[in-house]
Amino acid sequence: MSTIRLRNVTKRFGSLVAVNRADLDVEAGEVLCLLGPSGCGKTTTLRMIAGLEDATEGDILIAEQRVNHLRPSQRDIAMVFQFYALYPVLTVAENLAYPLHYERIPKAEMEARVSRVAALLELEAVLHRTPGQLAEGEKQRAAVGRAIIRDPSCFLFDEPLSRLDIEQRQVMRGQIKELLAGLSKATVIVTHDQLEALTMADRIAVMRDGIIEQVATPHQIFTEPANLFVAGFIGTPRMNLVEATLTEGGESYLRFELGGQQIRLPIARPGLAGGSSVTLGVRPRACEFVSESGIDTISGEVDLVEPMGAETLVHLLHGDQDLRVVVDRSTRIAVGERAHLRFEPGSVHLFDESGGRVEPAP
Secondary structure, three states: OOOEEEEEEEEEEOOEEEEEEEEEEEOOOOEEEEEOOOOOOHHHHHHHHHOOOOOOEEEEEEOOEEOOOOOHHHOOEEEEOOOOOOOOOOOHHHHHHHHHHOOOOOHHHHHHHHHHHHHHOOOHHHOOOOHHHOOHHHHHHHHHHHHHOOOOOEEEEEOOOOOOOHHHHHHHHHHHHHHHHOOOOEEEEEEOOHHHHHHHOOEEEEEEOOEEEEEEOHHHHHHOOOEHHHHHHOOOOOOEEEEEEEEEEOOOOEEEEEOOEEEEEOOOOOOOOOOOEEEEEEOHHHEEEEOOOOOOEEEEEEEEEEEOOOEEEEEEEEOOEEEEEEEEOOOOOOOOOEEEEEEOOOOOEEEOOOOEEOOOOO
């Protein structure tokens, strides 16, 4: 069965802990994205799965077999690198067929597989060309094709779209997702691009400083971030994170003090005492401007207005806090204007002093 499992996997480079006690399960047919900023340990994790780096501690299992002691060629994986790694003197057809020579595939079957993969990735017209004669998108498709032409236990992708322009990325995201959906293989994709992760993954593992902060579906990552890092990392424009003090609570509301203003929100949260330091998290699209201030509004001065086509991004200064609000492009608002902001009911995320998510009352 095609599965990938990590059990307490750690990688040290001298005193540097690049990956710290990582636990992951990737099931057959599942696409998991390792997402995080540069240097967070995601590529090192992928390289340990591939056997290109040795794990300092822990166990790596592929198809339910421990593979720590196996060389990359013995792990039955296919990997697509950030830099396409195509053989420059071989044609696209020869590059696609190259992995099959080691498996002693008969020539007729080899040609049939090359034709099938070429059709799948729209490479028929360039099969006779060498990599130097290809566009970037064609090179990427050829690299993907060389990986999927075999029948490995699992697939690994290292930043597969990072060298493509925006239009090519949109096309390749859809093509790779469609390809993987029909292969029933455990797949791990490394990316720093949250849009790629949100659109391509069945689940996302968000990493920071070698630690996996949260593993969940794209919807859960977006709507239920486990902590302040995940909340601030996922979403464009990024989530508003406002430091506040809980001053009063009732059965159906909490009152906060933030930046010298009081605000009452219709949420009930257990386990927090008055005087607790908290952070309120609100997505820019979960905010709205209202005509008058009230007990449930924040007031400030419009500092910047950024047209984004169908929408407009408005920056509201509340003290030294920059609050981002996405409104319809028809909304008329000017820099320097005094404005009042209300959060949509049920849209506020609450994080405690340690940065952890505070779950809502049942």
